[in-house]
Amino acid sequence: MQEGLRSPTVFNPKTIGESVAAKLKNPNACFWAGGTFIMSRPGFYPNPSQRDIISLKGIVDLSKVYHSDRFVEVGSMVTIQQLSNMGGYLFSHELNDAILSIGSSVIRNQATVGGALCTSNMRFSLCCILATLNAQVELRMITKSAPARWMPITKLYDRKGVFIYEGEALLTKVRIPTENKQFQVFRSIGLPMQKPEEAVVFGLQYSINQANIMLPSMCMVFPSSCFYMSQDFDNLLASINLPLTSDKIMKISKRLVSELKNASLNASALQLERASRLFESVLSEINTTFLAG
Amino acid sequence: MRLNCNVNGNQLSLVVNSDKPLSNILKDVVDSFPDNNQCLGASCGNCVVLLNGVATLSCLVPAFSLNGSSILTFDGFRKTRFYHDIERAYNDVGNQPCPQCYASKTLLIESLLIRMDKESQSRKDVVNLGRSMGFSPIPTASQGYANEMAARGRLGGGSVDPQVLSQEFSMCRCQCIELSELEKIVNLAYKYRSRRRARRT
Ligand SMILES: Cc1cc2nc3c(=O)[nH]c(=O)nc-3n(C[C@H](O)[C@H](O)[C@H](O)COP(=O)(O)OP(=O)(O)OC[C@H]3O[C@@H](n4cnc5c(N)ncnc54)[C@H](O)[C@@H]3O)c2cc1C
Ligand code: FES
Numbered sequence: 001m002q003e004g005l006r007s008p009t010v011f012n013p014k015t016i017g018e019s020v021a022a023k024l025k026n027p028n029a030c031f032w033a034g035g036t037f038i039m040s041r042p043g044f045y046p047n048p049s050q051r052d053i054i055s056l057k058g059i060v061d062l063s064k065v066y067h068s069d070r071f072v073e074v075g076s077m078v079t080i081q082q083l084s085n086m087g088g089y090l091f092s093h094e095l096n097d098a099i100l101s102i103g104s105s106v107i108r109n110q111a112t113v114g115g116a117l118c119t120s121n122m123r124f125s126l127c128c129i130l131a132t133l134n135a136q137v138e139l140r141m142i143t144k145s146a147p148a149r150w151m152p153i154t155k156l157y158d159r160k161g162v163f164i165y166e167g168e169a170l171l172t173k174v175r176i177p178t179e180n181k182q183f184q185v186f187r188s189i190g191l192p193m194q195k196p197e198e199a200v201v202f203g204l205q206y207s208i209n210q211a212n213i214m215l216p217s218m219c220m221v222f223p224s225s226c227f228y229m230s231q232d233f234d235n236l237l238a239s240i241n242l243p244l245t246s247d248k249i250m251k252i253s254k255r256l257v258s259e260l261k262n263a264s265l266n267a268s269a270l271q272l273e274r275a276s277r278l279f280e281s282v283l284s285e286i287n288t289t290f291l292a293g
Numbered sequence: 294m295r296l297n298c299n300v301n302g303n304q305l306s307l308v309v310n311s312d313k314p315l316s317n318i319l320k321d322v323v324d325s326f327p328d329n330n331q332c333l334g335a336s337c338g339n340c341v342v343l344l345n346g347v348a349t350l351s352c353l354v355p356a357f358s359l360n361g362s363s364i365l366t367f368d369g370f371r372k373t374r375f376y377h378d379i380e381r382a383y384n385d386v387g388n389q390p391c392p393q394c395y396a397s398k399t400l401l402i403e404s405l406l407i408r409m410d411k412e413s414q415s416r417k418d419v420v421n422l423g424r425s426m427g428f429s430p431i432p433t434a435s436q437g438y439a440n441e442m443a444a445r446g447r448l449g450g451g452s453v454d455p456q457v458l459s460q461e462f463s464m465c466r467c468q469c470i471e472l473s474e475l476e477k478i479v480n481l482a483y484k485y486r487s488r489r490r491a492r493r494t
Contacts, residue, residue, distance in 0.1 A: 007294055007310040010357045032355075039314060039353045050312055055357065104336070104464035106348055106401075194335050 076114025
């Protein structure tokens with residue numbers, strides 16, 4: 001044992017209720033899912049002021065998966081690899097490939113869906129993917145009655161991507177719609193974990209009906225500084241008439257960049273440039289798909 | 294806390310901090326365990342071990358989750374007969390990983406071989422795994438997944454799908470060995486292992 005270092009107490013609740021009660025009694029203790037994010041923070045160990053730990057591993061209800069015609073509901077302790085294993089059958093290839101591009105399989109075997117959504121101030125690919133799909137999450141609030149609240153993923157974060165409910169709620173389930181739009185695009189540039197100030201993650205789903213983009217849902221994430229999803233911008237995309245001229249593509253892309261700048265003061269020039277190029281290439285692809293009939 | 298686990302075949306009982314990373318524990322108990330494993334999530338891969346047969350970054354595993362587990366470092370693994378399948382495949386292909394990532398890539402290959410083995414022995418395993426993970430309401434989905442993966446030839450067909458391989462090795466940024474060569478190595482090592490098993494039975 002490291003001299004002078006206190007060994008954190010580890011709580012092993014067996015039910016969601018027990019974990020909420022443990023957190024109420026020990027407000028400083030942290031929920032521990034796969035631990036990949038917690039343990040890769042600088043100064044994690046040795047750390048004299050280490051917080052106690054509430055391990056979520058033993059809660060069977062958090063590892064359950066339920067599937068209906070319209071959605072898949074996964075417990076927050078389902079690993080990203082398990083999600084992709086199911087996804088091979090239930091999700092589109094684009095979606096499954098996007099999940100499989102998260103980290104490496106060594107990380108995906110350990111990292112959980114809940115952990116990926118609840119990291120305090122960093123947003124990674126899974127948040128962007130699930131937000132694009134309009135997934136919903138169930139939170140159990142850390143209060144005596146521990147009420148359950150369902151909400152869209154977007155409501156978990158502020159514009160900078162900070163997790164609003166840190167320490168205030170336990171994420172228990174994620175409901176992912178499987179009745180998706182006609183097209184899905186997921187892109188990621190750079191290494192979100194290793195170089196968050198350079199990486200960009202993007203998701204868009206939409207359908208095309210005649211010359212219109214129908215029901216678009218777009219999300220853009222800069223891991224350490226921005227979580228952007230806007231109904232106004234989605235409406236702008238929905239008002240587009242296809243095919244697009246290159247001037248129009250540039251105009252929409254400039255609008256996106258100015259909105260991203262407003263949303264995040266800390267976005268780097270490289271990220272903004274990458275975001276605009278990525279978006280332009282996606283719009284060009286939509287054009288090509290439309291023109292090809 | 295008291296930690297009881299098996300490291301390279303030796304049963305150990307240690308007193309450690311509950312949040313101490315496995316990599317730090319191994320530095321204390323295995324002489325040859327690399328010292329340069331403090332990359333803080335940069336995914337250098339120096340700390341890869343087989344934890345219950347699965348390749349794992351030991352810097353991301355806390356002591357409190359290790360009770361009763363079996364840990365094999367590269368040093369322990371190279372003393373097993375399984376290592377010789379991979380070593381033989383390296384020789385046959387005429388290439389091997391560079392000294393910096395020899396240990397981690399070899400353990401990643403072993404983890405992949407174990408996975409291929411499990412998949413090929415019984416596709417039913419996937420369904421059972423699904424059940425044990427709690428998705429009993431959808432046995433048809435997991436069965437479907439198993440069938441689809443088998444149909445795509447990704448797993449269980451006796452050779453590894455290049456896409457699965459590139460995912461497994463996506464962590465390794467050192468390009469000392471090409472994916473096409475790794476593919477040959479994995480397939481050869483798998484062949485040797487299957488032959489040996491067939492001879493024994
Ligand atoms: C080497 C490496 C490479 C990576 N590469 C990528 C990548 O390419 N793309 C990408 O998207 N991500 C990447 N990641 C990030 C990875 O996705 C996250 O580390 C992971 O998803 C976190 O999940 P976890 O289960 O390990 O969470 P933990 O580390 O256990 O927890 C993370 C946070 O969430 C909280 N928490 C956990 N579960 C809950 C819950 N149910 N309710 C409330 N709070 C909770 C914890 O208290 C903690 O604050 C990488 C990580 C590493 C280490
Ligand atoms: S020390 Fe680099 S990945 Fe573990």
